Amino acid sequence: xxxxxxxxxxxxxxxxxxxxxxxxxxxxxxxxxxxxxxxxxxxxxxxxxxxxxxxxxxxxxxxxxxxxxxxxxxxxxxxxxxxxxxxxxxxxxxxxxxxxxxxxxxxxxxxxxxxxxxxxxxxxxxxxxxxxxxxxxxxxxxxxxxxxxxxxxxxxxxxxxxxxxxxxxxxxxxxxxxxxxxxxxxxxxxxxxxxxxxxxxxxxxxxxxxxxxxxxxxxxxxxxxxxxxxxxxxxxxxxxxxxxxxxxxxxxxxxxxxxxxxxxxxxxxxxxxxxxxxxxxxxxxxxxxxxxxxxxxxxxxxxxxxxxxxxxxxxxxxxxxxxxxxxxxxxxxxxxxxxxxxxxxxxxxxxxxxxxxxxxxxxxxxxxxxxxxxxxxxxxxxxxxxxxxxxxxxxxxxxxxxxxxxxxxxxxxxxxxxxxxxxxxxxxxxxxxxxxxxxxxxxxxxxxxxxxxxxxxxxxxxxxxxxxxxxxxxxxxxxxxxxxxxxxxxxxxxxxxxxxxxxxxxxxxxxx
Numbered sequence: 001x002x003x004x005x006x007x008x009x010x011x012x013x014x015x016x017x018x019x020x021x022x023x024x025x026x027x028x029x030x031x032x033x034x035x036x037x038x039x040x041x042x043x044x045x046x047x048x049x050x051x052x053x054x055x056x057x058x059x060x061x062x063x064x065x066x067x068x069x070x071x072x073x074x075x076x077x078x079x080x081x082x083x084x085x086x087x088x089x090x091x092x093x094x095x096x097x098x099x100x101x102x103x104x105x106x107x108x109x110x111x112x113x114x115x116x117x118x119x120x121x122x123x124x125x126x127x128x129x130x131x132x133x134x135x136x137x138x139x140x141x142x143x144x145x146x147x148x149x150x151x152x153x154x155x156x157x158x159x160x161x162x163x164x165x166x167x168x169x170x171x172x173x174x175x176x177x178x179x180x181x182x183x184x185x186x187x188x189x190x191x192x193x194x195x196x197x198x199x200x201x202x203x204x205x206x207x208x209x210x211x212x213x214x215x216x217x218x219x220x221x222x223x224x225x226x227x228x229x230x231x232x233x234x235x236x237x238x239x240x241x242x243x244x245x246x247x248x249x250x251x252x253x254x255x256x257x258x259x260x261x262x263x264x265x266x267x268x269x270x271x272x273x274x275x276x277x278x279x280x281x282x283x284x285x286x287x288x289x290x291x292x293x294x295x296x297x298x299x300x301x302x303x304x305x306x307x308x309x310x311x312x313x314x315x316x317x318x319x320x321x322x323x324x325x326x327x328x329x330x331x332x333x334x335x336x337x338x339x340x341x342x343x344x345x346x347x348x349x350x351x352x353x354x355x356x357x358x359x360x361x362x363x364x365x366x367x368x369x370x371x372x373x374x375x376x377x378x379x380x381x382x383x384x385x386x387x388x389x390x391x392x393x394x395x396x397x398x399x400x401x402x403x404x405x406x407x408x409x410x411x412x413x414x415x416x417x418x419x420x421x422x423x424x425x426x427x428x429x430x431x432x433x434x435x436x437x438x439x440x441x442x443x444x445x446x447x448x449x450x451x452x453x454x455x456x457x458x459x460x461x462x463x464x465x466x467x468x469x470x471x472x473x474x475x476x477x478x479x480x481x482x483x484x485x486x487x488x489x490x491x492x493x494x495x496x497x498x499x500x501x502x503x504x505x506x507x508x509x510x511x512x
Contacts, residue, residue: 038336040121041122041123041125041126042122045498047497049159054483054487059082059098060079060080060094060100061080061101061104062104065078066109067110067430069435070435078091078092080109081094082454083480087450090450104458105474107474108458110434110456110457110463111452111456112136112456112476113135114138115139115397115408115412115415115433116305116396117259117307118401118408119142120402121402125495126401128491129495130408131478134457135161136161136456136476137163137164138162138163142168157478161478162445162455162478166208168212169214170188170190170211170221170225171187171189171214171217172216196221196228200229200231201232204232208234212236213225213236213241219244226254230253239259240257246263254302260384263289263384267286267289268282274376283379290386290387293387294387294391294393298391301394306396306397306415309415309418310405314378325347328407335499335505337402338505345404347404348505389422394436398415399412415433417467427464429467455477455479
């Protein structure tokens with residue numbers, strides 16, 4: 001027998017190959033991590049606001065019309081006493097001592113707005129965009145350690161919205177796929193039923209406000225998570241898993257759906273193919289199912305977050321992107337998101353995350369079919385939303401910002417307008433971003449009430465006569481700290497300038 005032995009030459013080759021593989025792996029890992037950080041806004045220029053000093057302490061706002069506690073009317077000619085971080089008194093005349101008096105000029109004082117569905121990146125400019133638009137409370141639907149740290153910092157009352165944050169979405173996946181998805185897609189992967197208690201207990205211990213479930217969950221994983229979350233007293237929000245029916249979902253105990261769209265996606269699964277011949281039948285199916293399930297949702301006390309405007313924008317984003325981009329405040333959006341990276345698409349033509357495949361766009365028949373689908377996709381969401389409104393379901397305004405097309409802060413005003421177009425009154429729409437979420441969260445926000453947090457917005461025009469007046473912001477108060485219009489404009493201008501420092505692609509052709 002001839003023994004095979006390794007020669008010094010072969011050992012050297014093996015060692016060199018190992019070193020080469022190691023270096024390539026290290027290089028690829030570093031590149032991927034860099035691109036992920038870039039997309040999250042880690043390297044984006046940050047707006048400087050340390051020199052902006054809000055009014056704080058104890059002060060009275062006089063000569064204002066104040067939104068009633070039920071959000072249905074204005075209480076005329078009121079005075080509001082702000083002390084520290086809360087509302088101390090609301091009355092026609094307040095005789096308590098105050099350090100300063102602010103003349104409200106006959107304007108309209110409402111609670112700060114809440115966006116019930118956002119995804120804030122690691123660029124703090126996104127928080128400032130919300131604040132400058134009167135959004136004093138946000139619910140991030142996919143948080144991590146960065147978001148938890150933001151919550152901890154709230155004890156120091158920084159100039160930014162208050163934060164509610166869920167976990168990242170939980171998906172069913174295992175093995176190498178799980179490792180890759182958790183690394184690059186920041187998801188929580190669940191490989192077996194046994195992992196449910198661990199996932200929930202870690203989320204609770206970390207300080208997340210709720211567990212978020214994705215539609216890519218196996219049914220048995222979903223039920224196990226709900227059981228564990230109930231035992232841990234941790235709310236569950238998010239999507240409807242594609243492995244369960246609407247009826248099963250309504251009996252699940254999940255306390256919120258993060259989109260109206262979740263219901264209509266299941267209806268599409270139920271119905272099947274949508275084309276020119278079947279679209280009328282599909283709409284009738286949606287109407288029937290919406291009228292069936294909306295009363296059940298109301299009876300169960302389940303909340304729904306809207307995300308209507310973004311869905312309405314999809315046909316435009318897919319088939320008239322350049323026209324769509326000219327309708328949004330693109331210059332304020334983080335260039336890292338707008339431009340995308342080598343690993344993630346952005347918002348611009350040629351590298352757009354909602355882009356329709358060229359093969360479809362260049363084939364008239366296939367393009368027509370795609371247009372029919374997306375037109376009916378939006379129509380179905382409108383029908384379902386109207387059913388929820390008619391049945392007085394807990395419906396909270398949300399935008400899904402910073403998802404492609406939804407600029408933080410600005411998008412919530414678009415959302416409120418969309419809700420009115422679907423069937424809400426201006427008062428109902430305003431309540432969907434104030435009283436309704438405040439009451440649902442139980443966090444003493446969303447109402448003009450003694451003892452409630454002084455998170456407020458002073459408007460030049462009455463939003464109860466026209467919901468578009470929520471844009472007429474004169475001042476924003478966050479935790480009792482008042483920022484006037486000049487300061488808000490300074491913040492916006494510095495964000496725009498910071499973005500220009502980071503930007504590598506000219507967007508002048510796509511601006512309003």
